[in-house]
Amino acid sequence: MxxxxxxxxxxxxxxxxxxxxxxxxxxxxxxxxxxxxxxxxxxxxxxxxxxxxxxxxxxxxxxxxxxxxxxxxxxxxxxxxxxxxxxxxxxxxxxxxxxxxxxxxxxxxxxxxxxxxxxxxxxxxxxxxxxxxxxxxxxxxxxxxxxxxxxxxxxxxxxxxxxxxxxxxxxxxxxxxxxxxxxDLFTIEESVHLITKEDLNTRESGEYLGINPNGQALIRINGKITPLSSGQSSIRKVSLSVTQ
Known part of the structure; x- marks a missing residue:
């Protein structure tokens, strides 16, 4: 060391x-x-x-x-x-x-x-x-x-x-x-679940669009692109299996 x-x-x-x-x-x-x-x-x-x-x-x-x-x-x-x-x-x-x-x-x-x-x-x-x-x-x-x-x-x-x-x-x-x-675990435009810290049981669906230069994950929900900051919410795969 x-x-x-x-x-x-x-x-x-x-x-x-x-x-x-x-x-x-x-x-x-x-x-x-x-x-x-x-x-x-x-x-x-x-x-x-x-x-x-x-x-x-x-x-x-x-x-x-x-x-x-x-x-x-x-x-x-x-x-x-x-x-x-x-x-x-x-x-x-x-x-x-x-x-x-x-x-x-x-x-x-x-x-x-x-x-x-x-x-x-x-x-x-x-x-x-x-x-x-x-x-x-x-x-x-x-x-x-x-x-x-x-x-x-x-x-x-x-x-x-x-x-x-x-x-x-x-x-x-x-x-x-x-x-x-x-x-990246996720691929671009892959369907993901969005989980907010306020409600861990509700899983809103969206499409993953990658990471922006500020380190935020970009998620498209109902046609609107939302940047997520660390600690605000998390994203999960629809399926646990990784296929890359």
Whole structure:
């Protein structure tokens, strides 16, 4: 592991994201910190949904300190997902797909999720990037799947190297969108279900039109094109089977 990164290993913790938010708020770390755990007892994902894991899951979070009031690019969430995709496909050779805004899927279902949060305290700012990857199908939800087994520390090493090589906050939007389009879970004009955070049970149908330069998913509903921002709503395949 690069000496610029501090590594914390825990047997068990409620949430690696929550642990790092508290840790850097107290220490005000100036270099990135990585926290790995074997067991996460109260993990959470987007909109505080429970983060389902098992004993074989790879669970870690990265605290990345920023310069004061550094703006976060609109495509940042997609960039993190693309870097994880590159690292996982390099280690496992699995066929994986990117699902807007920052999930990874294989042909059977979701294999990895990412939760990005911020710590902002007067003159201190940091990003917290939580990652959970399924390495075994045991005790997962019906819509989840898993990747081939890999060493978590090798993955983190590769992932952090990607940060340096491809850029973390300073990257080419064109190159990112080109990579995303190549590995997108959805195809252009594919029928999808739109699920809003206000009503998780109602699934409105639309057609997927890709990602715009602001990182928003474009959905055509009844002839009207609607841009979706991360956190507002999510999109689902009409069928779980991926045919590419």
């Amino acid at each position: 690069n000496s610029d990164w501090q590594l914390i290993k825990l047997k068990s913790v409620d949430s690696t994201n929550r642990f790092l938010k508290d840790f850097i708020s107290e220490t005000r770390a100036r270099n990135p910190v990585v926290c790995i755990t074997e067991q996460q007892t109260a993990g959470y994902g987007q909109q505080n949904r429970r983060w389902q894991t098992n004993a074989d899951s790879a669970i870690f979070s990265i605290a990345y300190p920023l310069s004061k009031k550094m703006p976060i690019p609109g495509l940042f969430s997609l960039q993190v997902a693309s870097l994880l995709h590159k690292s996982l496909t390099n280690l496992t050779s699995d066929a994986l797909y990117l699902k807007w805004p920052n999930d990874l899927y294989n042909s059977e279902g979701k294999v990895a999720g990412i939760l990005i949060e911020q710590v902002i305290d007067f003159d201190y700012q940091a990003l917290i990037i939580g990652i959970g990857i399924n390495r075994s199908p045991d005790q997962l939800t019906a819509s989840a799947s898993n990747v081939s087994n890999f060493c978590i520390e090798q993955l983190i090493e590769h992932f952090l190297q990607q940060f340096k090589h491809d850029g973390f906050l300073h990257f080419s939007p064109f190159a990112l969108l080109e990579y995303w389009n190549k590995h």
